[in-house]
Amino acid sequence: MSGVSPKTVSRALNDEPHVSARVRQLVKDAAAKLDYHPNLTAQSLIARRSFLIGLTYERPSPSYVVDLQNGALDRMHNGRYRLVVLPFNHASERPEELGKLLLRTGLDGVLLAPPACDQIELLDLLDRQGLPYARITPQKDLARGIVITMDEVAAGQAVASHVLDMGHSRVGIILGDPAHAASLARLEGYRRAFAEHGKILDENLIVTGDFTYAVGYDAALDLLRRDPAPTAILAQNDDMAAAALAAARALGLAVPDDLSIAGFDDSEVSRTAWPQLTTVHQPVSAMAWDAADRLIARLDATPDGPTLDQRHEHAHALLVRGSTAPPPAHHD
Structure with missing residues (x-):
């Protein structure tokens, strides 16, 4: 025809x-x-390829997972590659086990979200076995594989500078899962903002969460019951920021009049919370799309094809909304 x-x-x-x-x-x-x-299936048998691309991640917020999957799926829409979602907990403690899972699945390539993207033992195994991979927001050994980044340090510095510029100095911080290198990078950004403003970051106001609402709620209660309590809280994702909002209300505090709260990610919860959360926009879907696109380009590359760019940095953006304001002493 x-x-x-x-x-x-x-x-x-x-x-x-x-x-x-x-x-x-x-x-x-x-x-x-x-x-x-x-x-x-017939194509796979003839080509001796599976046309399967894996996506592995660990216990992030539900909205982050949805954005990751949607970005990768959008790139594969109407194409011959299909996405296999492989959640895996404690990758930092079991990198070899995760690597064996990825190899057993018969993938043509894999998208590695945090914290798997920073597990050097896992990368070594995949390199030895010849399984191509793309890394989404890694913080270590950035010369390896396809790397899609965002400047986590600069993003952390931006949101911390925002609350410091409004006059806050007693700032509580709810960290994410310490196994995620991005958590430490964002903390480094906070430290730089404090140093730039000539203020001291109180180490006693830094508590550890794990990117979940439940742990974020308990961490926020811990901070808000201290004497004196912080006038602002920086949470390292929007789920924990929303939890801090709920904890403040449970203690009779008004946001932002009594307490300012800022999150990270610009997930759906940041827009549906009231007041809407000040947050850092992290282009998760776009980064997942980009990672999938570059990985597919590598899988389909021909010897006489163009040289592929192995690294691309995406921009973040600070979104100032209703959950942050000057501290109580600055109000009329």
Whole structure:
């Protein structure tokens, strides 16, 4: 129907190079008229490839997981690659076990979200076995593999500077899971902001959470029951910031009149909370899309193809909303 050879049909349907846009569309139009759909299993057997790309992550907030998956799925929409989601807990303690899981799954490649993206033992295993990977927001050994980054230190510095600029000096901090290198990077950003403003970061006001609402709630209560209590709380994700908002209300505190709260991620909960949360926009979907795109480009690369860019940094943005204001002493 399209008037070209079977090989050209194959190349067009698989979005391979060396096919003009006109011929590619001609073939796809013919396939649509014939209601023809390539059999992915048969393709896998012939090519001796699975056309499966894994995505592994560990206990992040639900909205972060959704953004990760949606970004990767958007890139694979209507393509021959399919996404296999592989959540795995305690990757920092069991990197070899995670690596064996990824290898057993028969993947063509894998997207590594935190904290797996920073496990050097895991990267060593994948390199030895020749399994291509793309790393989403790693903090270590950035010369390895495809690397999609955001400046976590600068993002942490921006949100801390925001509350310091408004006059806060007694600032509580709820860290994320210490196994995530991004948590330490954001803390470094807070420290830089305090140093830049000539203020002292009270180490006794730094408590550890794990990016979950429940632990964030308990951590916020701990901070707010201290004497004197902080006038602002920086939580390292929006789930914990929303938990801090609930804890403040449980103690009869008004946000932002009595207490300012800022989160991180710009997840849906930051927009549905009241007041809406000041937060750092982290382009999770865009980074997952980018990681999947570059990984697929590597998997489909030909010897005479263009050189692929292995690293790309995405920008963050501070979003100031209703949950932050000057401390009580600054109000009229």
